Amino acid sequence: MTTVGGSEGGPGRAIRGSEGGPGRAAGGGGAGRRDAVALRLEGVRKSFGPLEVLRGIDLEVAEHEVVCLIGASGSGKSTLLRCIDLLEPIDAGRILVHGEEITAPGVDVDRVRRRIGIVFQAFNLFPHMTVLRNVTLAPEKVLRKDPREAEAEALALLERFGLAEKRDEYPDRLSGGQQQRVAIIRALAMRPDVLLLDEVTSALDPELIAEVLDVIRELARQGMTMVIATHEMGFARETADRVCLLDGGVILEEGPPERIFSEPREPRTREFLRRIVEAGRL
Ligand SMILES: Nc1ncnc2c1ncn2[C@@H]1O[C@H](COP(=O)(O)OP(=O)(O)OP(=O)(O)O)[C@@H](O)[C@H]1O
Ligand SMILES: [Mg+2]
16 A cells, blocks of 8 residues: 555655656745645545445645546546545545545535536536636636626636637537637636646547647646646656556556656556557557
8 A cells, every 4th residue: 555645665755746856846935835735635445336446545746736647447547536526425534635624524515626626538518608608607606706807817718728719609619629628727717726637638639639738738837736637648757747556446656757657666557558658658
């Protein structure tokens, strides 16, 4: 079983990429913030009937850190993200966001979800609403933002990600890549503490993948804390501060991408990467 802060057995992973990961400033700017850990999972277990999918997940994600979850199909990446967003109840363990235990009994689930953005492979935009309305709806209805303020913020986001001219279009008039970018922008409009992305490029044609990955890269540069389930190893290698391999219901191996991809320690990680290479995905 892995321990919180890393299975490396090394001298406890310091906040952000201590093993020489890309150097966005360590938790920079959080003056006075006591808890630089954005997300923490302790011994998280989850079964579906007799199938034990998560068997004790320990994971700590620092503020501004980008963690990529990799692993075979069915290894539990989506389940893990869904547990973090409280879409699935966990069977054991705890999940904390900025020190608050969100899995404690009696916690207001809606309030917690406001702090966590999640984007899925299928973009789930509201088809009968314009791009702009898709983005402003939750800030207005859930955060009770003034409509003008919500609109100004939505337009700023659309502008930032090159979609301002699509503000009045309906989703079915956008390309898949554009729709996925709107879905990401919609999650960002809620100003989440943590953004969870589940295979957000896997429904897209290859030529559309790049534009979505560009958005995620940009968010990483700007310090958004993210946990990303992905089969895009090249992207994980380039963007993640840390890569975690899920196998057998635990995080079998974790570390900075350059180490995981070039010198995997666990035989099962080597086997996983060998299959990825064979499939031409690395
Ligand atoms: N709601 C559910 N009910 C029953 N079994 C489920 C449910 N959701 C997931 N599972 C099972 O849990 C296991 C993990 O699924 P999960 O979707 O988390 O894997 P994954 O790592 O995201 O796979 P992929 O790479 O294909 O997306 C699978 O065996 C899946 O069939
Ligand atoms: Mg999945």
